[in-house]
Structure formats: C-alpha cells, structure tokens
Amino acid sequence: MTWELFLAYENLITLGIAVAIFLLFLIFRKLFTKYIFALLLKMTKKTKISLFSNVLVAFEKPLQWLFLIIGFYVALHYYGIKVGVLLTTDFIRRIIKVAIILLAMWGFLNLSSSTSSLFHKINEKTSVHIDEILIPLLSKTLQFVIIAISLTIILQEFGYSIEGFIAGLGLGGLAISLAAKDALANFLGGIVIISEKPFTIGDWVLTPSVEGTVEDITFRSTKIRTFADALVTVPNAQLSNEPITNWSKMGKRRITYYLRLAYGTPRDKIEKIVERIETLLRNHPEIHQETIFVKFDEFNESSLDIFLYFFTKSTVWGEYLTVKEEINLKILDIVEEEGVSFAFPARRLYVEEGEMKDFQRSREHSG
Structure with a gap:
C-alpha cells in the first residue's frame, strides 16, 4: 500500500x-x-x-x-x-x-x-x-x-x-416619517383604541365598515372575523374614527315587534290576549323584568296592532334566539286558544251599482 x-x-x-x-x-x-x-x-x-x-x-x-x-x-x-x-x-x-x-x-x-x-x-x-x-x-x-x-x-x-x-437612521428619519404618515396614523389610531377600550379581543362589534368578532389588534390594523367566516382587516386610523357598537357589552338583549290581529276581533279578546302575554313575560325566567311593555297600540290599515317590547337576560345570539322562539310559540298558542285570527295585508274594493252594471255589459258585448 x-x-x-x-x-x-x-x-x-x-x-x-x-x-x-x-x-x-x-x-x-x-x-x-x-x-x-x-x-x-x-x-x-x-x-x-x-x-x-x-x-x-x-x-x-x-x-x-x-x-x-x-x-x-x-x-x-x-x-x-x-x-x-x-x-x-x-x-x-x-x-x-x-x-x-x-x-x-x-x-x-x-x-x-x-x-x-x-x-x-x-x-x-x-x-x-x-x-x-x-x-x-x-x-x-x-x-x-x-x-x-x-x-x-x-x-x-x-x-x-x-x-x-x-446615525443613518437619524438622518433618514424625516424621509421615513413623511413616507410612513399613514402607518403613523394607524399606530395612533391603535393607541386611541387601547386607551378608550371600545372593544377587546373576542368582542362582537358593529361598525359602518364591518360586523363580526375581533380576532387580533396590531400596530397597523384590527382583524375582525365576520359571521360569514371572512377575515376583514380594518386600518386603525379608520376604525378609531368610526362609531363602534359593541354588542358584547350589552347587559340584556331587546325583542320588539307588533302582533297584528284581524279587524273584527272583539275588545274583550284583545284585552285577554294582552293580559296573558304580559303574564307570560312576567313569569318567564329568561326575560328581564325591568322593562316589559305589552300594549294595544294602533289601528293599522288592515290590522289591530299589539305592541311588544321586552328584553332577554342572555345576550348570547343562540340563547337569545331560543328564548325568542319559545315566547313566539307560546304567543301563538294564546292567540289560537282565544279563537282570534292574525291579520294579513288586505284591501276592500267598493263599486257603485251603476258602474257594476256597465262593467257587466262591456264584458257581455266583448264576449
């Protein structure tokens, strides 16, 4: 080797x-x-x-x-x-x-x-x-x-x-600040959001730009997940200058609508329905008892309207819908038990007798 x-x-x-x-x-x-x-x-x-x-x-x-x-x-x-x-x-x-x-x-x-x-x-x-x-x-x-x-x-x-x-950063500071004025505006907008705390991560918010759940807050923008599961990024400068509704901060959640009964419903039936609905709401464990209104409110064009205005204790969307459904079904039972019909949009047409005869002659002649 x-x-x-x-x-x-x-x-x-x-x-x-x-x-x-x-x-x-x-x-x-x-x-x-x-x-x-x-x-x-x-x-x-x-x-x-x-x-x-x-x-x-x-x-x-x-x-x-x-x-x-x-x-x-x-x-x-x-x-x-x-x-x-x-x-x-x-x-x-x-x-x-x-x-x-x-x-x-x-x-x-x-x-x-x-x-x-x-x-x-x-x-x-x-x-x-x-x-x-x-x-x-x-x-x-x-x-x-x-x-x-x-x-x-x-x-x-x-x-x-x-x-x-x-030192180089110091010399270029002016140029950077001029070029990054939008970024600075977004940063200051973020400071406003932090200081005023209109919402936090996980809150359900509504703005003119977007509605959804806050997922992240950065120096530049806030990320909001919509209910369609899309992620929307809103610049902080824009968000800090918009009205913000924070639904998560609600202490109770409102339900309001009109119950429209047919014309011809007797007065005693209306009074009985109003009384039974108010009793239902007063005794329901998931209804906030501070504000409850059930009133015969209006003579509408095609209905007699009972106004309902009350709140659920829960602000969670799913729980709110469950309570609302339960109340609606029980109101439906009350109306059926009282033998009253719901109104639907309708109009009556009145025709003079002479005009009716002229109309019939025109049809016979055309036939």
Whole structure:
C-alpha cells in the first residue's frame, strides 16, 4: 500500500468518525427530547411557579437545534485536527455564535408570543393587570425589541459599527416619517383604541365598515372575523374614527315587534290576549323584568296592532334566539286558544251599482 493510499484511507476513517460524532449528537437530541426534556417539563408543571414550564416549552425547538449545531462543530473540529487542516477558524466560530444567538432569539420570540400563556400568568400571579387588548401589542413590541437586540449583537460580532447605523437612521428619519404618515396614523389610531377600550379581543362589534368578532389588534390594523367566516382587516386610523357598537357589552338583549290581529276581533279578546302575554313575560325566567311593555297600540290599515317590547337576560345570539322562539310559540298558542285570527295585508274594493252594471255589459258585448 502506497503512502497516498494510506492517507486517503486514514482520511476516510476520520471522515467516518466525524460523521459518527454528528450522528451521536442526533441520538442525544432524540433522547433529550423524548426523556430528559419530558421529565423536566413534568417536574416544572408540578411546581407552583409555571414560568419554568413556559420557558421550557418556548425553548424546546431551539434546544433541539442546539444539539445539531454543537454536533456539527465538534465533528468539524475533530476532522480538522486529524487531517491537519484548521477548519474551525474565527469565521466558523462566528457562524456558530450567530446560530446560537438566532436560537436564543427564537426561544425568546416564542416566550413573548401573544399565544404564549406568559402574559395571562402575569395577570393571575401578580397585581399587574394586562388588558386582553394590550397583549397583542405588548407581544409585538417585545418581539421587535428582541429582534433588534439580536441583530445588534450579530452585527457587532462581525465588526460592524452600530453607531453609524443609528446615525443613518437619524438622518433618514424625516424621509421615513413623511413616507410612513399613514402607518403613523394607524399606530395612533391603535393607541386611541387601547386607551378608550371600545372593544377587546373576542368582542362582537358593529361598525359602518364591518360586523363580526375581533380576532387580533396590531400596530397597523384590527382583524375582525365576520359571521360569514371572512377575515376583514380594518386600518386603525379608520376604525378609531368610526362609531363602534359593541354588542358584547350589552347587559340584556331587546325583542320588539307588533302582533297584528284581524279587524273584527272583539275588545274583550284583545284585552285577554294582552293580559296573558304580559303574564307570560312576567313569569318567564329568561326575560328581564325591568322593562316589559305589552300594549294595544294602533289601528293599522288592515290590522289591530299589539305592541311588544321586552328584553332577554342572555345576550348570547343562540340563547337569545331560543328564548325568542319559545315566547313566539307560546304567543301563538294564546292567540289560537282565544279563537282570534292574525291579520294579513288586505284591501276592500267598493263599486257603485251603476258602474257594476256597465262593467257587466262591456264584458257581455266583448264576449
């Protein structure tokens, strides 16, 4: 065997060992995820401080990738030593550091996400109360700060001057502010929404632009899910200048309509129907007792109208419809039991006797 073949064979063995080292770290990663991480998560959930479990969940994926990065670095370092080539130079070390910084940023972004339970736990465990409407904005602000700090550290790692970058931002501030005046208006609109709190996430709102359930509030816009399941994005500048009806803030829900009875209904029957309907509403457990009106109100063109005006205790749409249906069916029973007919639009045509005879003659002649 020649010396060149021996070196090639040795290099191949070295490469195989380096690959084996990397694969070994892959196995460590699998074992860590399946056993060690699961055990740590189970232990932290038993403690009274849930912050540890939130941190573990947020950093689960970054920790798994950290095993890959360490394994790659160790394998590369071993291979470089064996073949006599310095592969782990300062540049490679910087790349590894940048990768670790990005993994840390990933974990902190997960921890500060609006879907994370961190903000809710702060509300539960401390005297600091964070409104639901503030959570998305606080989350995005915190994530922006995390990204900015991470990028600053990465730039410094490669020797870039942060002072010059900040100075450049200052010089371009005027141009940016002029170009982003709409964005600024939307941001200020978001501040108005936060300060006045006309609604929060999950509320059912009605505006001249859209009606639906609030899903998300960002610096620029508010996302509202309509009842047709479409997602509408409304700029905050527009939304803050519109009248907003928040149906979720109702303490009760109104029902009002006219019960139209046929002409010819006796007076005593009308009085009896009014009395029975009011008794029905006064004794119904789901009807708000503060405001109930059942009155014979109008002589309409083709009906005698009884005015009904009352409220349900529940403001939930489905429950409201159920109570309304129940009341309507019982009113239908009352009207039928009293032997009274509902009115329908009708008109009577009166014709003079002479005109009627002329009409009949014209028909006979045409026939």
